[in-house]
Amino acid sequence: MADQYSMTPAEAAGKVLASEHGDFLREAVHCVLREIMEGEVSAVTGASFGERSPERAVQRNGYRPRGFDTRVGTIELAIPRLRRGSYFPSFLEPRRRSEQALVAVVAEAYVNGVSTRKVERLVEQLGIESMSRSTVSRLCTVLDEQVRLFRERPLEGRYPYLWLDARIERVREEGGVRQKALIVAYGVHETGRREVLGTDVGQAESEAFWRDFLRYLVARGLTGVLLCVSDAHPGLKKAIAQVLGCPWQRCTVHFLRDMKGHVGRSQQQMVAAAVRQVFQAEGLAQARLVLGEVVARLEGPALKVARLLEDAEDALLAFLDFPREHWSKLRSTNPLERINREIGRRSDVVGIYPNDQSLLRLTGALLCEQNDEWLVSRRYLSVESLAKLYHDDTIDADEITLSIHPARKEVAPAA
Numbered sequence: 516m517a518d519q520y521s522m523t524p525a526e527a528a529g530k531v532l533a534s535e536h537g538d539f540l541r542e543a544v545h546c547v548l549r550e551i552m553e554g555e556v557s558a559v560t561g562a563s564f565g566e567r568s569p570e571r572a573v574q575r576n577g578y579r580p581r582g583f584d585t586r587v588g589t590i591e592l593a594i595p596r597l598r599r600g601s602y603f604p605s606f607l608e609p610r611r612r613s614e615q616a617l618v619a620v621v622a623e624a625y626v627n628g629v630s631t632r633k634v635e636r637l638v639e640q641l642g643i644e645s646m647s648r649s650t651v652s653r654l655c656t657v658l659d660e661q662v663r664l665f666r667e668r669p670l671e672g673r674y675p676y677l678w679l680d681a682r683i684e685r686v687r688e689e690g691g692v693r694q695k696a697l698i699v700a701y702g703v704h705e706t707g708r709r710e711v712l713g714t715d716v717g718q719a720e721s722e723a724f725w726r727d728f729l730r731y732l733v734a735r736g737l738t739g740v741l742l743c744v745s746d747a748h749p750g751l752k753k754a755i756a757q758v759l760g761c762p763w764q765r766c767t768v769h770f771l772r773d774m775k776g777h778v779g780r781s782q783q784q785m786v787a788a789a790v791r792q793v794f795q796a797e798g799l800a801q802a803r804l805v806l807g808e809v810v811a812r813l814e815g816p817a818l819k820v821a822r823l824l825e826d827a828e829d830a831l832l833a834f835l836d837f838p839r840e841h842w843s844k845l846r847s848t849n850p851l852e853r854i855n856r857e858i859g860r861r862s863d864v865v866g867i868y869p870n871d872q873s874l875l876r877l878t879g880a881l882l883c884e885q886n887d888e889w890l891v892s893r894r895y896l897s898v899e900s901l902a903k904l905y906h907d908d909t910i911d912a913d914e915i916t917l918s919i920h921p922a923r924k925e926v927a928p929a930a
Contacts, residue, residue: 545590548583552604556595559602574598583607655876662879665886666713670732673739674702674712675904676841677759679751680848681720682855686868695871696720697858697878698728701851703844705739705901707894711886712737714878716871722750729758741904742833744848747773765830767794768847774820786817790824794846799835803828840900850895854885 553564560575562568578593595602678701686695696719700712713732717724725748729737743755744764755763771790775783789809796802806828813821824831834845844850858878868874889895 545592548590548592548604548606551606552592552595555605556597556602559600560597573600581607655873658876658880659872662876662883665883666715666875666879667735670712670736670738673705673905674710674737675705675739675741675901676703676845677712677737677740677743677761678702678848678851679725679743679745679755680851680855681748681751682858684716684862684868684874685866686716686871686874688870692867693718695874696724697874698725699851699878699882700728700732702737702740703895703901705905707896707898707901708892709850709889709895711882711889714875714882716874720748720750722753725751725754726758729754733758739905742837742845744834744845746848747827747830762833762836763830764833764845765827766847766849767831768849770827770831774823777819777823778817782817786813786820789813790820793824793831796835799832802832802835806832838900838903841896844896854882857881857885 556575557563560571560573562571564575574597576596576598579596581592581594583590583592592604594604679698680701681696681698683694684697685692687693696717697714698717698720699714702710702712704710713728713735715724715728715731717728740759740761742762742764743759744766745751745755746766746769752763755761771787774786774790778786789812793802793806793809796805806824810821810825813824834842837845858881861877861881862868865873865877868877
């Protein structure tokens, strides 16, 4: 097989001309690509194919096939393999950023001897058994810089709607494995497009952690928030009130799920149907009326649910103060479920993250790709409907409780 892959350009041309059905253009492209790979891999190894040289850094180890789609058709490439390290042709599209991050995290765990059994079964498929620590370090360095720039980018314009969410991930620390909070902020820009605004990892989903995170978003330029959507974490609610001072919408899906947990299995369907009637109202006044009727009906069979529903009235109905065309997007954190599933799917592969940075690397790369996709896809909300939210070009400081520095135009959190 080596002779077949190491033909000279003249030999390759002669073979095509002698063939009855030769495709000269396709074979010419194939020949050029093969020569490029040979030149690149020779630079990596320090010696040409078959050359005996004291400067050779690593031995070759055969080839691996890969199809390459071009304008002249699919070309079957034979990519040289190395006994140590790895080689990937410069003309091929590398792995997507999130896939690179997944490989980097798994590799980092593997070379440091902290990978789980599930990860160990994947390393051969990913080619990690041949990765050196220096290779993993270089890959991580490039990805970390991309994620850092994404997480620290300035936020320009206004973001009327903000969603906040958190999930628990397992991270290895000295002395064992800890459960840590991965928090993510998503927003809708005044142009109608969704954006991932930020992410961070903390020891716990505490009020202090959320408060620092929101202040960091504000320092980067977050402004104009009119509604914040999240679950009912007490620390998060306080942080939203202290830093943003905007109305808070409690996720109706999480609320309904919680209410079903307060009754027996036989009553769950009845409770769910009753509570959903509130969110199907045609307006705020009707919703309050329906909520009162539902509370009255539930006082007998499900008193605790009735009391909790009554206490959460304002938080559950906050979305009704906004344009009708936005209601389905605002009453829950469901729009984020797809990206959360993608994060979870990759976390299932990794199992236990070797450190905080590896968790941020993988999720940050994934969120960066999702953000790019959102920016070029159709608008999440129409510009016309969003125009109803702001009546002029300035933000009412009394209403939003945000102030803008007149010189630097940086957003400062309300006291």
